Structure formats: structure tokens, C-alpha cells
Amino acid sequence: MAEKIQIGVLGSGTMGNGIAQIAATQGHDVIIVDNNEEALVNASKKLQKIFTRLVEKKRMTTEEMQASISRTTYTTDFESLSNSKLIIEAIVEDLNVKQQVFEKLENIVSEDCILATNTSSLSVTAVASGCKKDSRVLGIHFFNPAPLMPLVEIVPGLATDEQTLQNAKQIIDSWGKTVVIAKDTPGFIVNRIARPFYGESIRILEEGVADVATIDWALKEYGFRMGPFELMDLIGNDVNYKVTCSVFAAFFYDQRYKPSFTQQRLVEARRYGRKSGHGYYSYAENAQKPEAKQDKELAEQIMMRVVCMIINEAVDAVFLQIASAADIDLAMTKGVNYPKGPIAWAQEMGLEKVLDYLQNLYEEYGEDRYRPSPLLRRMVKNNQNFD
Numbered sequence: 432m433a434e435k436i437q438i439g440v441l442g443s444g445t446m447g448n449g450i451a452q453i454a455a456t457q458g459h460d461v462i463i464v465d466n467n468e469e470a471l472v473n474a475s476k477k478l479q480k481i482f483t484r485l486v487e488k489k490r491m492t493t494e495e496m497q498a499s500i501s502r503t504t505y506t507t508d509f510e511s512l513s514n515s516k517l518i519i520e521a522i523v524e525d526l527n528v529k530q531q532v533f534e535k536l537e538n539i540v541s542e543d544c545i546l547a548t549n550t551s552s553l554s555v556t557a558v559a560s561g562c563k564k565d566s567r568v569l570g571i572h573f574f575n576p577a578p579l580m581p582l583v584e585i586v587p588g589l590a591t592d593e594q595t596l597q598n599a600k601q602i603i604d605s606w607g608k609t610v611v612i613a614k615d616t617p618g619f620i621v622n623r624i625a626r627p628f629y630g631e632s633i634r635i636l637e638e639g640v641a642d643v644a645t646i647d648w649a650l651k652e653y654g655f656r657m658g659p660f661e662l663m664d665l666i667g668n669d670v671n672y673k674v675t676c677s678v679f680a681a682f683f684y685d686q687r688y689k690p691s692f693t694q695q696r697l698v699e700a701r702r703y704g705r706k707s708g709h710g711y712y713s714y715a716e717n718a719q720k721p722e723a724k725q726d727k728e729l730a731e732q733i734m735m736r737v738v739c740m741i742i743n744e745a746v747d748a749v750f751l752q753i754a755s756a757a758d759i760d761l762a763m764t765k766g767v768n769y770p771k772g773p774i775a776w777a778q779e780m781g782l783e784k785v786l787d788y789l790q791n792l793y794e795e796y797g798e799d800r801y802r803p804s805p806l807l808r809r810m811v812k813n814n815q816n817f818d
């Protein structure tokens with residue numbers, strides 16, 4: 432059981448409430464603050480419902496449920512965070528609002544309180560920049576649903592000190608999470624390396640190489656739990672498109688991350704996916720799911736193109752010291768359930784084969800999108816491996 436410090440959670444939405452559930456289950460007193468009274472009432476009811484279901488499923492006892500609920504406080508009063516030793520912010524994804532809230536927090540909490548942001552797409556350094564003591568601010572990035580997803584990316588900002596990083600890591604480790612450390616760069620690890628899973632699949636579709644159902648089938652044949660189009664329909668094409676656009680802009684418009692017209696048009700047509708009843712697939716009651724063309728050769732071709740692009744991203748992330756090769760593989764297997772870590776996959780395929788494949792794409796298309804990572808070139812040239 433983790434040391435019972437008081438944990439503050441800012442924002443009682445999807446992520447904040449999930450994080451509060453974890454912390455309360457781990458025996459911490461948890462103060463959940465939101466500026467919206469109704470959001471707090473809903474979040475508190477939702478947590479009760481989740482705990483009740485866990486009791487029904489015998490995943491926790493009634494006593495544990497009652498103790499966890501009694502440890503949580505839902506309030507609009509920011510001052511009640513004064514005794515918290517770690518505050519995890521999960522409010523609206525808006526830099527100005529986050530900066531203001533962090534400045535406000537600093538006047539309330541004690542000197543040794545760690546301030547963390549759960550941002551997915553903003554710079555941790557920018558969020559911290561308004562703080563007097565920016566060395567105590569870092570990113571603690573959970574995945575949705577937070578209580579179920581094992582991965583947490585910890586992201587030190589430019590000013591974060593080593594002690595803050597180690598203390599935060601120790602707390603999240605003690606919650607049984609798989610922690611990886613990522614550099615403060617767009618998309619951190621998972622949202623950066625996963626881009627080609629969507630982007631390259633859309634490209635394959637746009638070129639008419641295969642249809643949506645066939646691409647989904649092909650990648651599932653190679654162990655992905657869901658196909659890219661099924662997954663985008665589940666996440667919401669509006670959400671996925673927004674992430675793609677923000678990563679593209681954050682990379683100073685590097686062509687590798689360029690969004691697609693296909694996705695833009697779907698969003699314009701409000702084909703958000705499951706939640707709107709239509710995305711790449713129709714979810715109408717009588718809708719017939721299109722049949723995949725189950726051609727093994729085509730499946731291999733699709734897999735090679737998508738996986739080599741993912742590997743290229745992963746190798747480039749190692750090259751640019753975004754994270755270690757081991758953390759990248761952990762992140763992609765635990766955060767998004769990839770069948771293999773991209774670095775391990777590269778080793779298995781052979782780095783030379785991956786480089787050859789990318790080099791051919793690069794020559795054929797003449798697009799920067801396909802440029803092989805310098806590290807991949809260097810390793811092949813020097814006959815090196817990752818292990």
C-alpha cells in the first residue's frame with residue numbers, strides 16, 4: 432500500500448475521476464476539485480456506481496468500498512487542497528486556463544507539494560512556466576480509462592528537478608502502474624509513435640490499395656487487437672483528428688505527421704464514429720459490416736507498410752532521446768496493446784529489411800514522410816542491434 436499522503440485531483444471529468452478512483456483505492460485521502468458543481472455531483476455518483484459494480488464482481492469488499500468513498504471529498508473549494516502532497520490536474524486542455532490554475536495552486540499548497548498535469552498535447556514546460564517554483568511541476572499522463580490502463584507516462588519539463596521526478600515516479604509505481612519516462616515533446620511516447628497506425632492506414636485506403644474492412648482485418652491478423660478504422664471510430668474521429676492536427680502543428684508541420692483530407696471530411700460530415708452512429712463504418716441498426724478481402728499477401732503488404740512506419744517513429748524517438756528503447760516498447764504494449772514493442776519487432780524483422788522497405792517508399796514517393804531515421808541508417812551501416 433502506498434504511503435497515505437493526501438492527493439489532490441483537479442477536474443472531475445473522465446480522467447480526473449478515474450485518477451481519483453485509483454488514489455482512493457490505494458488508501459489515500461483524495462480531494463477532487465472542479466469549478467462546476469454539477470460535474471462534481473455527477474462524478475461522485477459515477478464513482479459510487481463503479482465501486483458498487485466492483486463489489487458485485489467481488490473485486491472489492493463492501494468495507495473497502497465504504498472506506499474508499501469516505502476518503503474522497505468532492506468540492507469547488509480550491510483552498511481545500513492546502514494539505515495535498517501531490518496534485519494531478521485534469522481540467523480542460525487549454526494552456527491559458529492550466530497556467531492560471533497552476534499559479535493559483537502555488538499560493539495554496541505547501542512548498543513540498545508536487546504539481547502534475549495530465550495534459551495529452553500541451554507542453555509541460557509551458558504549463559509550468561507561470562509557477563514561481565517550476566522545478567516541482569511535471570507531467571503525469573494517464574490513459575483512458577485510467578483505473579484500467581496500466582501505463583503512465585511521466586514527463587519532466589525543462590525545469591523539473593530530479594527529486595520531483597523520483598518522488599512522483601515512486602508514488603505512481605506504488606499504485607501498480609507501469610511507468611515510463613518521456614521527454615517533453617509533442618505526443619510524448621504513445622501519441623507520437625502511434626500516429627502511423629492511423630495515418631499510414633488512411634494513406635493505404637486513399638491510394639485504393641485496400642478498403643477499410645480489409646486493412647482492419649489485415650492488421651488484426653498480425654496481432655493488433657483492433658483495426659485502425661475500428662479504433663478511430665471508437666476513439667471518435669473528431670478526437671483523433673484534433674490530436675493529429677495538434678501533433679502536426681507542434682512538430683512545426685513536419686510532413687511525417689500531416690493530417691488527411693479523408694479524416695477531415697469525415698469530421699466535417701459529423702461522422703465521428705460509434706458515438707454519432709457513423710464513421711468509417713455505419714453503426715445503424717440494420718447496417719451490414721463490409722466483408723474484408725482475406726488475401727494473405729495483401730495483408731502482409733499492409734502490415735509491412737504500417738509497421739515499418741511505426742518502427743521508424745520508434746527508432747527516431749530513441750535517436751532523439753525521447754525515451755529509452757525499453758520504455759518505448761513498454762509504452763506501446765501496455766499503453767495501446769500493440770502485439771509487440773516496435774523496437775523488438777524491428778529486431779525480429781531485421782533492421783536492414785525495415786530500412787530497405789522505408790528506403791523504397793522514400794524513393795517511390797519522394798515524400799519526407801517516408802524518410803528513414805538517421806539512427807536506423809547508422810545502425811544498419813554499422814551492423815548494430817538494439818540489444
Ligand SMILES: NC(=O)c1ccc[n+]([C@@H]2O[C@H](COP(=O)([O-])OP(=O)(O)OC[C@H]3O[C@@H](n4cnc5c(N)ncnc54)[C@H](O)[C@@H]3O)[C@@H](O)[C@H]2O)c1
Nearest residue numbers: 442443444445446465466467470521522523524550551575
Ligand atoms: N479523455 C482522455 O482520453 C484523456 C486521456 C489522457 C489525458 N487527457 C487529458 O486530461 C485532461 C482532462 O480531460 P478529460 O477528458 O477528463 O476532460 P473532461 O472534459 O471530461 O473533464 C474536465 C473537467 O475539468 C473541469 N474544469 C474545467 N476548467 C476548470 C477549472 N478552471 N478549474 C476547475 N475545474 C475545471 C470541468 O468542469 C470538467 O469537469 C485534459 O488535459 C486532457 O487532454 C484526456
